[in-house]
Amino acid sequence: MIKIYSTLTRQLEEFKTIEPNVVKWYNCGPTVNGLMHLGHARSAIAFDTIRRYLEYRGYKVDYVMNFTDIEDRMIEVANKEKRQVLEVAEEYLSYFRRDMASINLKPATVHPRAMLHMNPMIEFVEKLVEKGYAYESGGDVYYDIRKFKEYGKLSNQKLENILQEGTEDTKNPNKRFPADFALWKAMKPGEPNWPSPWGKGRVGWSLECSQMSMMYLGETLDIHSGGQDLIFPHHENEIAQSEALTGKPFVNYWLHNGYVNIDKEKMSKSLGNFVNIVELLEHYSPDAVRLFVLQTHYRSPIIFTEDAMDQSQITADRLFNTLLLVKHYAKSEEILESSNEMDEKMIEKTNKSREDFLKGMNEDFNTSIALAVIFDLSHEVNNYIRKTEMINATVIHEVDQFFDEFRSIFGLFENFDQYSSFATLEQLVKLLIELRKNFRNEKNWEMSDKIRDDLKKAGIALEDTPKRILWKLTEE
RNA sequence: GCGGAGUUAGCAAAGCGGCUAUGCGGAAGUCUGCAAAACUUUUGACAGGAGUUCGAAUCUCCUACUCCGCUCCA
Structure with missing residues (x-):
């Protein structure tokens, strides 16, 4: 049984999918207005690994990860660089695809882009207006959050505490209530725009994810994931939009990963303290990066330091050595079939390791524990290969099989093809x-x-x- | 102000009431012509205080500190 922690209920829950053996999962992807940094990578690697684990456990995972290509920040960057939004989007999108591949992230089933879904998004907004959850005001359309009684259930906030006096948006005269959020924004001069029943404009950020997730996965998703910084307001808004539209629960399990901190601060685009993946890979292997991320539980913060990265690199190299050696002997003909006590112990150890590995992963994807199991086995195998009289075929194949499973789940060391x-x-x-x-x-x-x-x-x-x-x- | 997360050895990081976590590093050793790798032993921690308990890193309360969300962010 897999247990999974949902932000909505704030506790571990048994993982049950809507459809047997199928996982409908939407992961909030990045806004493509800059290079992929370690913060993005942490999130992506964590969820990539969870996805791989679910696949390993026999689920078919429909994994949708969007690229936000039209949004305030996109326009900001385009204006600054004196280019078209589309052009900026295309460029960074290609960099993102490159960087994602470089750290061995499996491509999603679908990578939808907001700009290509403008019409269905407009229809989405129209329906919300019809149902009375949204109102047009000065060419904008806002979500009337006081109409949605459960607003705040994800982030655990009361309406009166959201958006205090003095915040910029409280001054927006078009809004009926300060915390109402934009579903549709009227165009400003020079901005990209699309025609709509409310005039020219563009869609609001949070609506993009609601629309695209339901379009590709259905009205209720099994999993929706993203960084903790998206809990409010982004995911809160998604719930309000989606559940108002369908009257059904939007998501069964909300997963949020912890931040990457650097110098005691959150690593983020706005703080400018980010480490780009391209630069990181100049000094460290993709395996070291993945190991660095996965040594920590996905909900805990990670503190980035060069020292910690160095440690991960050494660890990755040493682990690689062992796996390579095992792979070597698994392919070699220089091994025996008859077995002795040491062989039997080794097989026992391998089976126990797999058991503990699964136990760790089943408990809200505790990659820390899973890795500890792997290091432990790696240690035993090193001992075995060097000290046993004859290397036994069954033993080495068992170990190799388990290491293969480990590698495919953790997305590590996938360059063994040289054999x-x-x-x-x-x-x-x-x-x-x-x-x-x-x-x-x-x-x-x-x-x-x-x-x-x-x-x-x-x-x-x-x-x-x-x-x-x-x-x-x-x-x- | 409101809402969260956290403080574990030199560093990183699990642990969810009794059992050596684990990785990197430090020390000693084994192996050895050299090299490389590996192994063995070892080193050391639960922010502080009070309480609950036969027993607490783990539960409760208090204190201190850190980070995050409430504004674009993974």
Whole structure:
């Protein structure tokens, strides 16, 4: 049983989908007005991993992640750069796609863009006006939040505490109530605009997500996710819009990830203290970045420091070494079928590890615990490979299988493909190892070192251990 | 002001009432021609105070501090 924490109920709940074995999931994507930074990446990696886990558990996940390409900030950036909004959107969209791929995020089932859904969005607003939840005022259309009795249920706020005196929007004379939010905004000079029953203008930010999520996934979603900063007002507004329209619950489980903090502040576009993914990947591997994110539970804040990133890089490298070694022996023919006590213990350990791994992941996707299990097993395997008399085929295949599952869920180390012509390579390397053995017996260190060094240059690392000589392909 | 999250060893980070978390680092050792890798042992923590309990990092209360939302943000 998978337990999942929903922001709406503020507790762990048993995860049950509307349709058996299908998850309808909408994840709030970024506004494409800048480069992807670690804050975006944290959210994306966390939910990507949860998605992968659900898929691993046999769910078909319909995962929709939007790109907000028309919104105040988009216009702001376009104006500043003296370009068209569409042009800015296209450019950053392509960067986002590149950066998302670079940290091994699975593409969503659909990546809808707001600008391409203008007509259905207008219809959405019309229906809300018809139902009396929205009103036109000076070319704008606002949501009348006092009509929606449950407004504030997600963010746990009372109406009288929302939007105090002095906030900019309280002065907007078009609004009946200060906290009413815009569903439709009348165009200002120079802004991109679309025709509507209320004149030219564009859609409000929160409406985009309500409309696109329901269009692709239906009136009630299983999961809706995003950063904690979206809880209010964005997701609160989405609930108000969607539930007013359909009269049905909009979302069963609300998931919100914690922030990335840097220098004791939230990392964000507006504070200008963000670390872009492109820059980060100049110093760290994608695996290190994913590991850095996933060592922390997705709801907790992450403190970004270079030191912590360095630690993750080392950890990633060491883990990679072990997995590579296991993969190597899983493909090798140099292993035995008969088994002894040590083999049986190793199989037991592997099964127990999978059990604990699942237990951790089932408890609101505790990737910290899952990783601890992996490190533990990795440790045992290192011991086994170096100390057992003969490496047993069943053992190594079991371990390899589990590590494969782990890698696919965590999205790590997916560059093991270099093993395609493995058999040929193995024969060659074995030959060289034999030769080197002879040189070593003759204490011809010069030749034996030359073989090792030259192999190293060719991307093959040797390691002398008491029981055997290990070899593995190294990363470029 | 209102609403949340939090304070765990040098650093990062789990833990949700009794059981070595884990990773990085530090120390010692094993292996070894050298190298590389790995392993073994070890080091050390629960912000402070009071309470509940046979037993508390874990529950309650108080104090201090930090961050976040209420404005565009993942």
